[in-house]
Amino acid sequence: MTAKEIYLEIRDILISGGVDSPENDARELIARFLGENRMALASAEAHDVSDSKRLAVIEAAKKRAGGYPLQYILGSWSFMGIDLDVCEGVLIPRDDTEVCVRECMALLAKRHGPFRIIDLCSGSGAIALALSAYYPDAEITAAELSETAFSVLCRNIEKNGASNVRAVKEDILTCADIFPDGSFDAIISNPPYIPSSELQTLQREVQSEPAMALDGGADGLDFYRAIASLWVRKLKQGGIIALEIGEEQSGSVCELLENNGVTGLRVTKDLGFLDRAVTGIVQ
Ligand SMILES: C[S@@+](CC[C@H](N)C(=O)[O-])C[C@H]1O[C@@H](n2cnc3c(N)ncnc32)[C@H](O)[C@@H]1O
Secondary structure, three states: OEHHHHHHHHHHHHHHOOOOOHHHHHHHHHHHHHOOOHHHHHOOOOOEOOHHHHHHHHHHHHHHHOOOOHHHHHOEEEEOOEEEEOOOOOOOOOOOHHHHHHHHHHHHOOOOOOOEEEEEOOOOOHHHHHHHHHOOOOEEEEEEOOHHHHHHHHHHHHHOOOOOEEEEEOOOOOOHHHOOOOOEEEEEEOOOOEOHHHHHHOOHHHHOOOHHHHEOOOOOOHHHHHHHHHHHHHEEEEEEEEEEOOOOOHHHHHHHHHOOOEEEEEEEEOOOOOEEEEEEEEO
């Protein structure tokens, strides 16, 4: 069979499985399993594919059709141009997270480096590594508690040659005091923020992601409470806090930060016009 015929076969598998973007996912799977890029696919009628490769990509398409995330099947995903390994046990980096990173960078642009930055709840290292690419002379700490996520974080630091990112395996709810007050120019975080009761209602793909990466406690705000009460004081005077938030959390998160001395609060929306990031400054 040709790559094009297999593409059509797996696209139909994905359509019957109710996958949102069957054409895109079929192309990604073909590229990953057959090594055919999007352009080659269009002119690949004559190219014969071995049975073993065909069976492997069909197997993957069936898994995807059953609701398993494409990113876990591919084993890597890109965030802000950074190639990151991902696997079960690690949150898949989302494009929405770029909102928080960009807002943090906009505030850093008004300051002089080199910066000391900490990324709390770093997961795959998406945020820390994106910042590392923009600020090669910054000193970036990436804190993550999960065993699996921590090992993927370390792998991604190495894979991207980010010698200015230091991974620490710590519980951010209890470890703040290993850093002296006034340590950082910026604290950035995309913490778990889904209310526990909503975890079961999430889209089927998200159900494959680790609950530890999503569960923000009864009202989804546990990590923001900890960041406001334990971490804000770790910022230097004029330091920046940048947090990704759930779409209905801007009021509560702003209040928590304001009660802990953060000023200049700003809420930024994502491309879907939903509140997605809160930033502020410590005076
Ligand atoms: C929403 S994910 C964000 C991952 C990554 N920053 C991103 O944007 O793709 C939250 C991360 O927090 C980690 N985490 C959960 N509880 C933690 C804790 N108490 N201390 C440190 N990390 C924690 C999870 O393992 C997960 O990797």
